[in-house]
Amino acid sequence: MTERARADAEHPGPGGEPAGRPVRQPVNPGLTAAEVAERVARGEVNDVPVRSSRSAVEIVRANVFTRFNAIIGVLFVIILVVGPLQDGLFGFVIVANTGIGIVQELRAKKTLDNLAVISEARPTVRRDGTARQIPTAEVVLGDLIELGPGDKVIVDGETLESDGLEIDESLLTGEADPVLKKPGETVMSGSFVVAGVGAFTATKVGRQAYAAQLAEEASRFTLVHSELRTGISQILKYVTWMMIPTAIGLILSHLLTLGLPGDAAIRRMVAGIVPMIPEGLVLLTSVAFAIGVIRLGRKKCLVQELPAIEGLARVDVVCLDKTGTLTEGGMDVKALRVLDGDEAYAAQVLGALGACDPRPNASLQAVIDAYPADGTWRCTRSLPFSSARKYSGATLSGPDGEHAGWLLGAPDVLLPPGDQRLTDVDDLNAQGLRVLLLARSARELDDPEVARGVRPVALVVLEQRLRPDAPDTLRYFAEQGVQAKVISGDNAVSVGAVAAHLGLPGAEAPVDARELPAEKAEMASVLDRAAVFGRVTPQQKRDMVAGLQLRSHTVAMTGDGVNDVLALKDADIGVAMGSGSEATRAVAQIVLLNNSFATLPSVVAEGRRVIGNITRVATLFLTKTVYSVLLAILVACCQIPYPYLPRHLTLLSTLTIGIPAFFLALAPNKERARPHFVRRVMRYAIPSGLITGLAAFATYLLARSYYTGPGSLSAETSAATLTLFLAALWVLAIIARPYTWWRIALVLAMALAFVLVLATPWLQHFFALRLVGTTMPWAAVAIALVAAALLEITWRWVGRRFPA
Template sequence: MAIAKGLTAEQVQQRIDAGQQNEPAPSLTRSIKQIFRDNLLTWFNLINLVLGALVLITGSYKNELFLGVAIVNTAIGIFQEIRSKRQIDKMSLLSESTYEIRRADSVVEVHQDAIVQDDLLILQRGDQLPVDGLIIETKGIEVDESQITGEATPIAKTAGDTVVSGSFLVSGQAVVQATHVGVKSFINTLSGEVQSGESSNSQLLNTINRIIKILTIVIVPLGAVLFVSRILNHSTINQAILGTTAAMIGMIPEGLVLLTSVSLAVSAMNLARHRVLVRELPAIEGLARVDVLGLDKTGTITSGKLQLSKIVPLPGQSLDRLKALIAGTSNAIGDDNETARALSSVLPDPGWQPTKVVPFSSARKWSGVSVSQGNYVIGAPEFVLKQVPVSLANQIEGYAVDGYRVLCIAQTSVMDANNLGDVTILGLILIEDEIRDNAIETFRYFQNQDVVLKVISGDNPTTVANIASRAGIKNCSQSIDMSSLGDNIDYDQLVANYTVFGRVTPTQKKQLVKAWQRAGRTVAMTGDGVNDILALRQADCGIAMASGSEAAKSIADFVLVDSNFDAMLNVLNEGRRVVNNIERVASLFLVKTMYSVALSLIFIFMNNGYPFQPIQLTPISVMTVGIPTFILALEPNYQRISGQFMKQVMVIAAPGAICVVTYILLIDLVGGVQFNLNYAETSTLSVLLTGAVCLVALLMVARPLNRLKISLVLLMGGCFTLIFVFFGNLFSLESIFSWQMALFYLPLLVSVYPFFYIVQEVVGKRILARINWR
């Protein structure tokens, strides 16, 4: 085939028929099959099934109702995750980059799964290679293969060299012929590892998983010991099975993991509606904990649109000659970035033919070309010259103070990436940035939420500080030129003293992020270019613009589909809502878990039967935990995160569990002895008092109260009461309309709130305050 023309439609179809077609980008969500498998095949579901089989042996079929709760929980989890998956997959398609392909004398844009073997890809700076290939045409490029080799140093490539999928262009342009696609490409041999760094770390999920691990170790052996003790205390097999089943069901915080996963999935779906693509669900929580936000100037503070403001000839140069030199140099280099577009939009191309091109690099901060007219470079004066003369430096500083981005056009004796020889500055190029709409309001909100804003840019620090000041960023006068610091830099001191960092190289960006992390900060980093990749990967939370490079998007936690930074307010609020609400409602789950474990240990040594049957736990689980937690978990709650998950949970869970255990022991020991109550009656009162304690815990959790929350507590309390009135037989409950029972339980019911309050004061404020919970 004629390489220069590209494949014809017939040749493309032949390769598709032969299976020589590339694969789509890896999905950000689990498949339907994986969702069903991971929700169904869990340790707690297995325990529930085994317990259900044991209850079946007793013939007490209504005690199987606890399986219904487990089934409903699992079904809700599957439904919500599939619903979230569809929304995220739809958003993923919108954020995917397309590739320019040369086919049959024309250029078409296609997604990566439409690329076939031998296709000619036209790649620009920032593009990530979706296939292995052979460079057919280039003026000179540099490729970053760090996601494959681990080495961040760009590698120079020329025509005839090979490139592998997963790497990306850090400078230049090229036409690359696809040599290996689909499963044969290098990126697929790494099983997707190229696309991602470390998984987002979730404090919330880690804490919950620690609780689950402990319970996994405790539940089965404790249940077995309890069963044996019941048999030794002359209980029947059926009574022992039902009591042990009730104890083990109570220990399982069914719904806590589900609620956390569903809350994150719902948040991801909500963010997708706000045009934010979440690549990893725990990142939603991560951003909610962020207290340092590193801003890349372009695309976050400014809109990214640049315009040529002025060309300033230096002595001995004419404006017309400079315009011709700048136009010829810029077009001959062939860079496709905002600066190049700003120049080419107003300066006509004289049609110079380059003999050598050094494309723009974020580390060099200049690009250059050799033509018959000489060697010329365009770039930052501080990087083009080894030492800027004082008079010129003062002139540049003056323009920078006025907010201009200052570049220079210079003639050199040598054109080499590492050596320009003798350099003569011919003139200055003044570029203007446009402040993004709503930037001031967005940054004010973050600062009011105690998120410290830092600006990290490759531009002149004075220019950046001027723009940051216009955007309302605090302390922007504290700026530093990173190019003036040499090799031995004290990054820890820098991050403590400065807000604006200019002339920053990609490696320095990463080191700044690491310094904030060493200081105990949680760092989010924004970016859209290849120069931001190292910092995005190092940060606790990476945020990329959809309009940016594919390489930046591939390792970011969030992709802003419309490249609108204002959407980050929604992410911050969604994260805080999830964390705060899960912290709030988790205590309701753990009240049941804690009192079940405590009662199991106590009743191992008692002659009386375990105070509950499985069916009796259903009203408690549904009315005081299940329904209200799902409602409260979706409530708006945008307060700052406390960072003390277990302490917040235990302040309510521990007093609640203590109250339940106390009342049950009173009912069992006093009610059974002094009031001659039988097992059916004591178990009924145990359910009544346990529900009352859990409703008080619900009231505590719902604070601050409003009409909706008060209505929720009253509705759950009313439904719980109606179960005793109308559905007592279904749940193995005795009638509570007995004066003998009422004489005993009414004073206890009246005492629940004050007793809970007293226990919380003692346990919550004196004991828990001394423990370093995490």
């Protein structure tokens, strides 16, 4: 507690019990250094292992021990047994991809761990009579922990000091109304302070604390639900079920009907099964997310949950809190307009009001800076500022025994509707200025009607500091089709003026939230039309988020104060400022550690890059799955040998999917993510896979009738491989659009690599590819060209018939 608070505590109000919040209690010195050492020795410390990411062992386990790595591993071992080694190349590809996934996620872990240290909550504890900030893990049983507005309660305890201490326990109980805590009452970890100051003694620390497990989960690098991952898992589930009967059909067909030797039958079966598995898709998704985390980490943006990157890509409405987002935290007193009395008298009262609050907000801090306390008035009782009531107050003892109650807050709340002074206030608000009313009250501070019938004394005109980067950020959202809505507790006209100055569309028609309908559906209709809302209460912010979600909007909410916590928690994506309260940082999925609103476009762009590119490359992977299933079915039905060896499909997958997908997944992409991931991918993958598979099978049948004699199977396979490669390459060429120089170079490089394999003798031998004659190879090319034309027609038709 400050020296100013200590002095205030020596002057209790007359008449026994205080009227507002009680006079501050004498300072308790807290534990001594010896007592702290004794508790540490006994292990009575807050040793909850708060982690920002998975451990290195968990990362390796998650990337190595997967269902499909197990399937691939078994098939790889089988090939190692029956040989030759080049038919087991797919196993080395899996090893390489898994290694890339592990390395990238370890890099992401390092980034997250470093950022988490920066954003870690550091509670203020009182030891040996001195207040100091310490890491959460160093709190011990019996520590005296100080609390102020925005602080999160990190351990369970018992209130020792309460100076109007109001705690919001909604995250634990669901009750939105703050609870006034008196000495002797319990406080629960996971709650947070909305008003007043106080201190409590820690009674449960570490894993015994009520919300310890929740706190650990809240700050962990998690892979929670996302449409992208759910869609991929759904696809993989279906592929798994298709693999089993296909494998049985292939092995029986080759062994019993065709009479191939066991090792040859196994190789053909493995060749038919392996390409069905879009193994790289899961890995590539993890890599894309991990690289996104690293990129954002370099911009001082902490992503507390990976799917938050995906979520922001889907956002179409972003709700902004004016203070700390569009404006900087500080303010300056521009003018003092006296309504009753003289300026010196009002300045003295303002100085005393500022001295009453040990943790002033930005508005009161501006008043304190302009009018420091001179000791003329002394604070005996005080009423902390609350976002719900829009004012603070104090009972002051002045010269000549004068004793009066004073309020400082929103003029349109303290003055009755129609008061002539509100006209002047509206004029000031229209200029983007913030106005506070200093008023004298004849009622006690604990009177629910304390604001009724007050006597206005002065208007305090505050000038807000606009963020220089805000206009560009708002312009970015407008260009990207994301609606920006300013939701503030300040006067609606003032907020509208600030938003208009920053160029926000719709700012010229601000809405006073006190006039909004209570019913969420009706409120949502107003929310869709308007862009600026003022005089919004914390509960209304929450209701507004819910209303927008009712209209099928994906909502992001930004904020830094305790009044934003409920809305941040309910929004699809919560974005907190690093300098904001501990409570906001705890519930947000994304924390902007540099406190720059201008970082948000980078986060949105990163999300769009990840999900847009994964959707793009997923079509490549699933096209391969479709044509692999089709070829396996056709071969089994026609009772002919499977046309490919594993090495052929490893080569094709690497050149038409693996390498290109890695580059495409990391490319820039500004397209806003759309829902229905599985449907959007399969509408292209199914026809593409069918056309590609049928073209390859047609070439294979034609080659079987053309080539005869020993070694004909190798020639047939080579012709079918040529058609399959060219058709798959055309799918890649379509997916790579719109073309840039590097995308064209990527497609050409893959084509050149295949030509190099065909032209190099030892590579021909290694991959068992040898084009025989000229007639059949050119026929294979012709069939591939027909397939390419059909692919173009189909993609254009699907785009028109089933728009995204």
